[in-house]
Amino acid sequence: MEGRKEFDEKDWQQILDRDSSAQFFYGVATTGVFCRPSCLSRRPLKENVRIFASAAEAQQAGFRACKQCKPEGVLLTNESIVDSMRALLEKNRDRNISLEELGRHVGLSVFSAQKKFKAAMGLSPLEYQHALRARELRSSLKKGKTVTDSIYDAGYNASSQVYQGTNLGMTPARFAAGGRGEVIQHCEEKTKYGWLIVGSTTRGLCWLALAGTKSEAVASLKTEFPAAALKSDESLGTFIRAAIATVEGGKESDLPLDLRGTAFQLRVWNALRRIQRGKTLSYGALAKKMGIPNSTRAVARACATNRVALLVPCHRIVGTDGSLTGYRWGVERKRLLLEAEGA
Numbered sequence: 347m348e349g350r351k352e353f354d355e356k357d358w359q360q361i362l363d364r365d366s367s368a369q370f371f372y373g374v375a376t377t378g379v380f381c382r383p384s385c386l387s388r389r390p391l392k393e394n395v396r397i398f399a400s401a402a403e404a405q406q407a408g409f410r411a412c413k414q415c416k417p418e419g420v421l422l423t424n425e426s427i428v429d430s431m432r433a434l435l436e437k438n439r440d441r442n443i444s445l446e447e448l449g450r451h452v453g454l455s456v457f458s459a460q461k462k463f464k465a466a467m468g469l470s471p472l473e474y475q476h477a478l479r480a481r482e483l484r485s486s487l488k489k490g491k492t493v494t495d496s497i498y499d500a501g502y503n504a505s506s507q508v509y510q511g512t513n514l515g516m517t518p519a520r521f522a523a524g525g526r527g528e529v530i531q532h533c534e535e536k537t538k539y540g541w542l543i544v545g546s547t548t549r550g551l552c553w554l555a556l557a558g559t560k561s562e563a564v565a566s567l568k569t570e571f572p573a574a575a576l577k578s579d580e581s582l583g584t585f586i587r588a589a590i591a592t593v594e595g596g597k598e599s600d601l602p603l604d605l606r607g608t609a610f611q612l613r614v615w616n617a618l619r620r621i622q623r624g625k626t627l628s629y630g631a632l633a634k635k636m637g638i639p640n641s642t643r644a645v646a647r648a649c650a651t652n653r654v655a656l657l658v659p660c661h662r663i664v665g666t667d668g669s670l671t672g673y674r675w676g677v678e679r680k681r682l683l684l685e686a687e688g689a
């Protein structure tokens with residue numbers, strides 16, 4: 347099995363478009379890596395591309411799975427279905443998409459489409475559309491439009507619907523790699539847990555990290571969003587204090603988050619947000635709670651890529667024996683955070 351060297355212009359176009367609904371994988375002969383067409387990595391030269399119907403075939407042909415789009419595994423097939431449903435909802439914010447239409451779009455029954463979507467996103471497709479509109483509403487209000495204009499722009503038929511929206515802070519549109527074309531405002535403050543940095547787009551917090559020094563904190567934001575324009579904004583200090591309050595037992599934060607990730611990562615991060623202050627879970631227990639007990643490693647990987655410390659409380663994950671295990675921002679800081687939470 348060598349993969350198809352000859353393929354349709356349509357397949358190639360799907361690769362160029364990073365089309366998440368594409369139902370195949372492609373290998374790059376020069377690198378020996380295979381990807382999903384939706385992968386954010388650089389586009390290969392067409393002549394080096396080989397097409398595979400399944401991840402297994404690509405692996406049999408000697409290709410390694412890409413570390414970025416992780417094309418192997420069963421969950422990812424579901425993931426591309428969910429991505430494709432999300433894309434449809436995102437493109438049609440001005441009208442309600444029926445479950446029939448959604449099901450047709452991905453070739454599933456109404457029931458399966460709804461179930462898969464909800465399992466991955468934690469929201470029904472209808473709730474998701476409401477969340478999209480609520481987010482758009484927030485951002486156009488910030489730009490100074492009147493409430494009525496904003497409501498219509500956001501695709502609401504009646505303003506009463508506005509209040510059904512949720513504050514889940516997902517980033518629906520395919521985001522530019524590394525934050526290209528975006529402005530991220532940021533602020534750093536010294537706290538007893540180390541230097542805290544918050545980064546925020548107009549949609550919400552996209553970065554919250556801990557570091558040893560102020561310059562290390564800013565460098566972490568630059569590394570994560572290399573293509574974004576960074577702007578210091580001291581007023582975001584309120585976000586830092588709100589985040590600390592979630593650890594120290596103040597009011598639960600309802601800050602808007604701009605979480606960026608695959609459907610699977612978003613699902614894991616939302617599950618982390620449901621672990622209460624003072625409680626801890628192991629990766630295995632979290633996977634079980636999410637109804638995917640065999641996906642402990644994938645869950646662990648998603649936790650490790652969390653970009654919003656404290657508010658997406660990955661520090662509440664410990665070893666099965668209660669040991670601290672690792673933490674993206676240092677185990678000692680994790681210990682301090684759990685201590686503050688009385689865990």
Ligand SMILES: [Zn+2]
Binds near residue numbers: 382415
């Ligand atoms: Zn890839």
